[in-house]
Amino acid sequence: MSYTDLDTPMRTIMTPGPVEADPRVLRAMTTPIIGQFDPKFLELMNETMDLLKYAFQTNNKWAFPIDGTSRAGLEALLCSVIEPGDKVLIPIFGRFGYLLQEIASRCNAEIHTLEKEWGEVFDPEEVIEAIKRVKPKLVVIVHGETSTGRLQPLEEIGRFCRENDVLIAVDAVATLGGIDVRTDEWCLDAVITGTQKCLGVPSGMAPLTYNERIEKILKARKKIERGLSEFSSNSRRIQSNYLDLSQIQDYWGPDRLNHHTEATSMLYGLREGLRVIKEEGLKARFKRHKLHEKALVAGLEAMGVALFGDTEHKMTNVTCIKVPEGIKEEDIRRTLLEHFGVEIAAAFGPLKGQILRIGSMGYSCRKENILKVLGALEATLIKYGAKVNRGEALQTALGIYENVDQLAATV
Amino acid sequence: MSYTDLDTPMRTIMTPGPVEADPRVLRAMTTPIIGQFDPKFLELMNETMDLLKYAFQTNNKWAFPIDGTSRAGLEALLCSVIEPGDKVLIPIFGRFGYLLQEIASRCNAEIHTLEKEWGEVFDPEEVIEAIKRVKPKLVVIVHGETSTGRLQPLEEIGRFCRENDVLIAVDAVATLGGIDVRTDEWCLDAVITGTQKCLGVPSGMAPLTYNERIEKILKARKKIERGLSEFSSNSRRIQSNYLDLSQIQDYWGPDRLNHHTEATSMLYGLREGLRVIKEEGLKARFKRHKLHEKALVAGLEAMGVALFGDTEHKMTNVTCIKVPEGIKEEDIRRTLLEHFGVEIAAAFGPLKGQILRIGSMGYSCRKENILKVLGALEATLIKYGAKVNRGEALQTALGIYENVDQLAATV
Numbered sequence: 001m002s003y004t005d006l007d008t009p010m011r012t013i014m015t016p017g018p019v020e021a022d023p024r025v026l027r028a029m030t031t032p033i034i035g036q037f038d039p040k041f042l043e044l045m046n047e048t049m050d051l052l053k054y055a056f057q058t059n060n061k062w063a064f065p066i067d068g069t070s071r072a073g074l075e076a077l078l079c080s081v082i083e084p085g086d087k088v089l090i091p092i093f094g095r096f097g098y099l100l101q102e103i104a105s106r107c108n109a110e111i112h113t114l115e116k117e118w119g120e121v122f123d124p125e126e127v128i129e130a131i132k133r134v135k136p137k138l139v140v141i142v143h144g145e146t147s148t149g150r151l152q153p154l155e156e157i158g159r160f161c162r163e164n165d166v167l168i169a170v171d172a173v174a175t176l177g178g179i180d181v182r183t184d185e186w187c188l189d190a191v192i193t194g195t196q197k198c199l200g201v202p203s204g205m206a207p208l209t210y211n212e213r214i215e216k217i218l219k220a221r222k223k224i225e226r227g228l229s230e231f232s233s234n235s236r237r238i239q240s241n242y243l244d245l246s247q248i249q250d251y252w253g254p255d256r257l258n259h260h261t262e263a264t265s266m267l268y269g270l271r272e273g274l275r276v277i278k279e280e281g282l283k284a285r286f287k288r289h290k291l292h293e294k295a296l297v298a299g300l301e302a303m304g305v306a307l308f309g310d311t312e313h314k315m316t317n318v319t320c321i322k323v324p325e326g327i328k329e330e331d332i333r334r335t336l337l338e339h340f341g342v343e344i345a346a347a348f349g350p351l352k353g354q355i356l357r358i359g360s361m362g363y364s365c366r367k368e369n370i371l372k373v374l375g376a377l378e379a380t381l382i383k384y385g386a387k388v389n390r391g392e393a394l395q396t397a398l399g400i401y402e403n404v405d406q407l408a409a410t411v
Numbered sequence: 412m413s414y415t416d417l418d419t420p421m422r423t424i425m426t427p428g429p430v431e432a433d434p435r436v437l438r439a440m441t442t443p444i445i446g447q448f449d450p451k452f453l454e455l456m457n458e459t460m461d462l463l464k465y466a467f468q469t470n471n472k473w474a475f476p477i478d479g480t481s482r483a484g485l486e487a488l489l490c491s492v493i494e495p496g497d498k499v500l501i502p503i504f505g506r507f508g509y510l511l512q513e514i515a516s517r518c519n520a521e522i523h524t525l526e527k528e529w530g531e532v533f534d535p536e537e538v539i540e541a542i543k544r545v546k547p548k549l550v551v552i553v554h555g556e557t558s559t560g561r562l563q564p565l566e567e568i569g570r571f572c573r574e575n576d577v578l579i580a581v582d583a584v585a586t587l588g589g590i591d592v593r594t595d596e597w598c599l600d601a602v603i604t605g606t607q608k609c610l611g612v613p614s615g616m617a618p619l620t621y622n623e624r625i626e627k628i629l630k631a632r633k634k635i636e637r638g639l640s641e642f643s644s645n646s647r648r649i650q651s652n653y654l655d656l657s658q659i660q661d662y663w664g665p666d667r668l669n670h671h672t673e674a675t676s677m678l679y680g681l682r683e684g685l686r687v688i689k690e691e692g693l694k695a696r697f698k699r700h701k702l703h704e705k706a707l708v709a710g711l712e713a714m715g716v717a718l719f720g721d722t723e724h725k726m727t728n729v730t731c732i733k734v735p736e737g738i739k740e741e742d743i744r745r746t747l748l749e750h751f752g753v754e755i756a757a758a759f760g761p762l763k764g765q766i767l768r769i770g771s772m773g774y775s776c777r778k779e780n781i782l783k784v785l786g787a788l789e790a791t792l793i794k795y796g797a798k799v800n801r802g803e804a805l806q807t808a809l810g811i812y813e814n815v816d817q818l819a820a821t822v
Contacts, residue, residue: 003458003686006679011445018444018672026441029676033432033613034422035754047414067615068479068653069671075653102636103652196672202444204478204615204674225513239650241514242479242486258759260480261429261607263615265440266677268417275414343446348669 011337012364014373015345016146016174016318016357018196018203019364021269025201028272029265036262044271045252045262051274055176055199056191056209057282058183063209064252065270067263070173070194072243073206075103077169077190080238080245081138081217084108089136091115091122093152094145095348096171104140107239112136118148118350119309124156131157131166138167143181144174147348149309149318149357151179155186162187167213173197176207177277178289178317178361189213195266198289198317200362201273204266210245218246224257289316291404292365295397296358299374302396304389305381308355317365319358320347324386329353332380340376367401422748423775425784426756427557427585427729427768429607429614430775432680436612439683440676447673455682456663456673462685466587466610467602467620468693469594474620475663476681478674481584481605483654484617486514488580488601491649491656492549492628495519500547502526502533504563505556506759507582515551518650523547529559529761530720535567542568542577549578555586558759560720560729560768562590566597573598578624584608587618588688589700589728589772600624606677609700609728611774612684615677621656629657635668700727702815703776706808707769710785713807715800716792719766728776730769731758735797740764743791751787778812 013019034041045064052063066073078100082088088109090101093116104111112134116122131139139161144151154170161168169190172181176191178198183191190210196203223234225241238244242260250257277285293316300307300321308320323329329346333356336342345357358373374393381388424430445452456475463474477484489511493499499520501512504527515522523545527533542550550572555562565581572579580601583592587602589609594602601621607614634645636652649655653671661668688696704727711718711732719731734740740757744767747753756768769784785804792799 003462003682003689006439006442006455006683008442008445008451008455009449010443011449013444013446015446018447018675021444021676026443026676028417029440030437031417031419032421032437033424033429033607034419035424035426036429036614038420038422038748038754040419044417044419051414068483069674071671072479072483072653075651079651099636099652106648106650106652194672196444196675202674202676203447203672204677225510237517239517240486240490240654241510241517242483242654243651260482261605261614263480263613263677264429264607265432265437265613265680266615266674269676271414272417278414337449343449 010341012342012369012372014358014360014364014369015343016197016359017194017361019359019361021202022200022273022276022363024276025269025272029269031268033264036264037256042256044267048267048271048274049252051271051278052207052209054278055274055282056183057181057185058209060183060209060211062215062249063207064248065205065207066243066248067260067266068206069203070206071099071103073192073194073208074100074171075240076243076245076248077192077208077210078103078140079107079240079243080221081167081169081214082107082109083236085110086138087112087134087136089130089134089139091127091130091141093121093148093150094118094142095147096142096145100140100142100171119150121150121152121313124153127157128160131160131164136166138169140169140171142171144172144179144315144318146174146318146357148351149315149320150313151175151315154188158187174315174318177285178365179315180286183209195270195273198362199273200276201269204263205270207270218249222246289360289365292360292367292370293317293319295400296360296370296374298400299393299397302389303374303378303393304387317359317361319360320355321358322355323353324381327384327386329356331384332356335380335383336376340372342373342376344373371397421752423753423780423783425769425771425775425780426754427608427770428605428772430770430772432613433611433684433687433774435687436680436683440680442679444675447675448667453667455678459678459682459685460663462682462689463618463620465689466685466693467594468592468596469620471594471620471622473626473660474618475659476616476618477654477659478671478677479617480614481617482510482514484603484605484619485511485582486651487654487656487659488603488619488621489514489551490518490651490654491632492578492580492625493518493520494647496521497549498523498545498547500541500545500550502538502541502552504532504559504561505529505553506558507553507556511551511553511582530561532561532563532724535564538568539571542571542575547577549580551580551582553582554592555583555590555726555729557585557729557768559762560726560731561724562726565599569598585726585729588696589776590726591697594620606681606684609773610684611687612680615674616681618681629660633657700771700776703771703778703781704728704730706811707771707781707785709811710804710808713800714785714789714804715798728770728772730771731766732769733766734764735792738795738797740767742795743767746791746794747787751783753784753787755784782808
């Protein structure tokens with residue numbers, strides 16, 4: 001068997017991740033390797049921490065990536081904070097809530113869940129009532145649930161937790177950098193994200209931030225590994241070595257205590273992705289995601305495609321549509337991919353086969369991509385015999401974009 | 412604070428990792444993202460598995476990367492195999508043996524260790540005697556211990572384990588792709604490596620392989636996560652979700668069960684690094700590492716620098732030298748880096764300040780790098796007043812290279 005030069009097709013990736021990486025990020029990743037303790041590399045690590053604080057909207061001391069994909073970041077936080085028997089409350093409104101439950105259960109937490117039908121979110125009061133009842137050490141909750149395209153309001157829950165000395169950790173994997181996530185203002189103790197969605201960076205890192213309330217727990221559970229100092233034992237030690245935030249913090253902090261070998265090229269890429277975000281500005285970035293969502297949604301509605309879920313709690317960067325009667329969702333996805341080079345996503349669990357999910361995240365969230373997916377979807381639905389309003393989707397979307405252009409021109 | 416374009420110095424990285432990435436690998440990493448379930452990406456994943464089997468010299472069914480740095484691979488294997496109370500034997504002959512102990516202890520293993528003074532390796536008989544005494548479920552051992560530059564012979568130990576139904580897992584992070592590692596022939600049940608050393612790929616992935624003896628344990632401990640299927644409980648469940656090999660295997664296998672989002676660009680890079688290895692050929696690659704070691708060692712000896720440790724068990728890709736009397740090792744390293752752009756490594760634990768470690772791994776293992784480090788080191792030692800045989804190192808190394816060229820020319 002011979003292995004050819006990498007020869008991948010060009011794709012327009014309109015899924016909820018991984019999405020297209022910003023070309024600037026990919027170019028940054030070709031920068032030659034420098035050592036992990038090279039003074040220049042330490043400078044880049046520090047800059048990345050600062051840039052992350054901007055993206056997380058936080059003044060926390062700690063913000064750094066875990067070298068692994070998003071769930072590595074979730075597990076790092078959970079296994080570093082949860083001790084066996086700790087009460088953890090997990091409000092679940094889709095697949096990724098189950099993942100939090102799965103990870104927390106492997107940390108031997110005493111888990112309490114609340115569940116919502118897929119497609120809905122929690123009224124903050126429901127969660128607050130559960131917190132009063134359960135009195136958990138920690139609440140863990142998803143911000144943007146890509147499996148249903150729904151966004152959970154967090155501010156009231158965060159404030160209630162802070163006032164009542166309960167910790168709250170948030171899975172913002174799908175939202176950070178595309179949808180407003182106010183770590184400090186919403187009183188979130190820890191926020192975890194991934195690189196492959198709204199940050200425009202390839203999958204492989206999980207940036208997170210946490211405050212001094214979390215740091216206090218890490219300090220109490222700290223155990224320096226043998227070979228670096230005398231054997232230190234701690235009955236409260238964190239169950240993972242690789243995902244031990246107390247150690248990773250010492251590697252990112254001024255002590256530079258050797259833990260892993262930081263993923264050099266991914267760090268270059270993350271820094272560049274964050275620099276792009278800083279240059280665009282978070283506000284402008286959220287506005288861009290809203291604009292393209294507006295064009296996409298209006299186009300889909302004009303086409304006659306039914307949207308899934310309520311509008312009020314819709315994520316701006318994920319749009320779920322109902323699969324038209326009599327058509328197989330696989331046929332739609334396959335045709336889009338094979339003929340148009342457009343990738344959209346299937347669904348999980350109870351929604352599998354019922355809905356399709358269109359992402360508009362980070363670098364993928366661009367006018368030409370929105371127009372391409374609308375045009376390709378219309379042709380695909382017509383091919384499979386769906387009743388659509390021919391030609392309307394693109395005219396409607398173009399109208400929205402031109403309107404914005406005119407508004408901008410008259411300012 | 413403004414963040415400039417990435418502007419890193421060019422370095423000649425002669426440490427035991429991370430070392431220079433092959434430019435072909437860095438170029439491959441700029442390939443645009445495609446989705447994790449894109450048919451083309453699945454093909455690339457399968458090719459990477461095949462290429463890994465070549466590098467691991469195995470016919471095992473399973474060989475894939477963990478998305479994390481080397482120790483993520485070590486922990487994935489250990490936490491997936493070790494159950495609380497399992498007897499694990501760890502022969503330790505340097506820092507990375509302690510790391511294995513550290514990780515295994517967090518899996519609640521009953522740990523038995525053997526220790527050697529740093530700089531020595533175990534006589535296989537010593538380990539075999541300990542296996543007879545302890546009767547462990549698993550032996551975990553480092554192949555190439557970069558903290559001392561020593562290579563542990565594994566064949567006899569592996570065969571004894573196989574004959575006596577004991578499992579053996581090997582940390583080949585520093586050796587695979589640069590030094591012979593015969594997974595099948597030596598009867599190794601699991602072998603773990605990292606990308607940032609002899610594979611010539613940036614840090615961030617930990618390829619591993621394991622056989623059906625390990626797979627049987629994974630199968631017994633398997634627990635499919637909720638949200639993907641009905642809740643499955645298993646009292647023997649693996650303590651990590653991210654590093655759960657039974658789940659990661661289902662993601663790499665034909666079921667393609669969603670686990671993490673594979674690190675796209677790193678996978679492109681790994682495949683290219685492995686393709687480079689296949690093209691060069693393992694035998695030629697090991698020979699290249701030996702040749703450059705020969706030139707480096709001869710040059711150092713000609714210079715009058717003392718080597719650390721015995722010759723018989725020296726790793727070909729790590730050369731440890733004693734810090735000349737009266738000179739601070741930091742001064743040597745700083746001068747090399749600041750003035751010559753050459754990075755070599757300090758030492759850990761009992762050897763800190765006593766020795767310096769020079770790596771010659773993967774893409775960094777090239778004639779111009781060997782000559783550069785010799786020339787730069789001589790100048791640096793002279794600058795700090797060490798007594799060296801001026802001018803001898805490079806003449807000796809050149810002599811070795813020219814001799815090889817002549818041999819090649821006369822074949």
